Amino acid sequence: MFQAPEPRDPGLQPERTSLAWRRTVLAMLVADLFIWRGWLVSLGADSASDTSGLSGRSLGLGLCAATAAVTTAVLIICALVRLRVLHGRVHGGMHGGPGRFGGTSRQCGPGTLVLRAAAASVVALAIAAAAAIFLV
Amino acid sequence: MREPAWRRTGTTPDYRFSLANERTFLAWIRTSLALLAGSVAIDQLAPQFAPGAIRVVLCVVLAAIGAVLAVVSYRRWAHQEQAMRNGQELSHSWMLLAMTLGVSLAALVFAVLILIRP
Structure with a gap:
C-alpha cells in the first residue's frame, strides 16, 4: 500500500x-x-569644558554603555545558539524525509x-536605560 | 542549568507549535525593546518636551514597563508550553489588554504634554 507522505511544513517555521x-x-x-x-x-561636553578629565556623568553613562554592550552580546549568543539548532537539526530532519519530523521535534524547541538569558538581558538593558535617563 | 521539571511532563508539542510559541515570546521581547528605545530616545532627543522631572519620570516608567514586559513574556512562554504539553487550553492573556491600556495611556499623556507645552 502506498502511504501518502506527511506534508512538508508549508509554514517555513524554522526560517521564520x-x-x-x-x-x-x-x-x-x-x-x-x-x-x-x-x-x-557627554564625552563631547567634557572635552569642550575647561576642566580636565572625565565628569561623573560621563563615567556613569560609560557604565550604562558597557552594560548595553554586554546585554547585546548575551542576546547575540542566544540568537546564534538558536540559529544553529534551527538551521542544523531541523533542516537536516526535513531533508532526511518526512518520517523524521517526529524525531527532530524533540530537539528543535528552545x-x-x-x-531566560534573553529575557534577563532585556531586563539588564532596561536598568541601564533607566540609569542613562537619570544621567542625561 | 537543568531544565525545569515541567519540561518532562506530558508530551513534547509539535515543533511547529513550539516554534510559534518561541516567536510569540520574541515578539513580546521586541515590544519591550521598543519601549526601552523609545524611553531613552524621548529623553535625549526631546529635552524641551516637558519639565525635566516629569520627563525623567515618564521615561523611567516606560523603561520599567519594558523590564516587566520582558519578565512576563518569559513566564507566558513557559505557561503556554506547559499548557501545550498537558493538552490544556491556552490561558487567556491579560497582557494584550494591559499593553493596550498602557500604550494608550502613554500616548494620551504625551499628547496632553505636547498640547500644554508653553
Missing part, C-alpha cells in the same frame, strides 16, 4: 523563527544606539536557559 531572532537583535541594537549616543554626547 530564525528571522524573528535576527529582528530581536536588531531591535536591541536600536536601543543600544541611543544609550551609546548619550555617552558620546531551551529554557536560552529564553
Whole structure:
C-alpha cells in the first residue's frame, strides 16, 4: 500500500523563527544606539569644558554603555545558539524525509536557559536605560 | 542549568507549535525593546518636551514597563508550553489588554504634554 507522505511544513517555521531572532537583535541594537549616543554626547561636553578629565556623568553613562554592550552580546549568543539548532537539526530532519519530523521535534524547541538569558538581558538593558535617563 | 521539571511532563508539542510559541515570546521581547528605545530616545532627543522631572519620570516608567514586559513574556512562554504539553487550553492573556491600556495611556499623556507645552 502506498502511504501518502506527511506534508512538508508549508509554514517555513524554522526560517521564520530564525528571522524573528535576527529582528530581536536588531531591535536591541536600536536601543543600544541611543544609550551609546548619550555617552558620546557627554564625552563631547567634557572635552569642550575647561576642566580636565572625565565628569561623573560621563563615567556613569560609560557604565550604562558597557552594560548595553554586554546585554547585546548575551542576546547575540542566544540568537546564534538558536540559529544553529534551527538551521542544523531541523533542516537536516526535513531533508532526511518526512518520517523524521517526529524525531527532530524533540530537539528543535528552545531551551529554557536560552529564553531566560534573553529575557534577563532585556531586563539588564532596561536598568541601564533607566540609569542613562537619570544621567542625561 | 537543568531544565525545569515541567519540561518532562506530558508530551513534547509539535515543533511547529513550539516554534510559534518561541516567536510569540520574541515578539513580546521586541515590544519591550521598543519601549526601552523609545524611553531613552524621548529623553535625549526631546529635552524641551516637558519639565525635566516629569520627563525623567515618564521615561523611567516606560523603561520599567519594558523590564516587566520582558519578565512576563518569559513566564507566558513557559505557561503556554506547559499548557501545550498537558493538552490544556491556552490561558487567556491579560497582557494584550494591559499593553493596550498602557500604550494608550502613554500616548494620551504625551499628547496632553505636547498640547500644554508653553
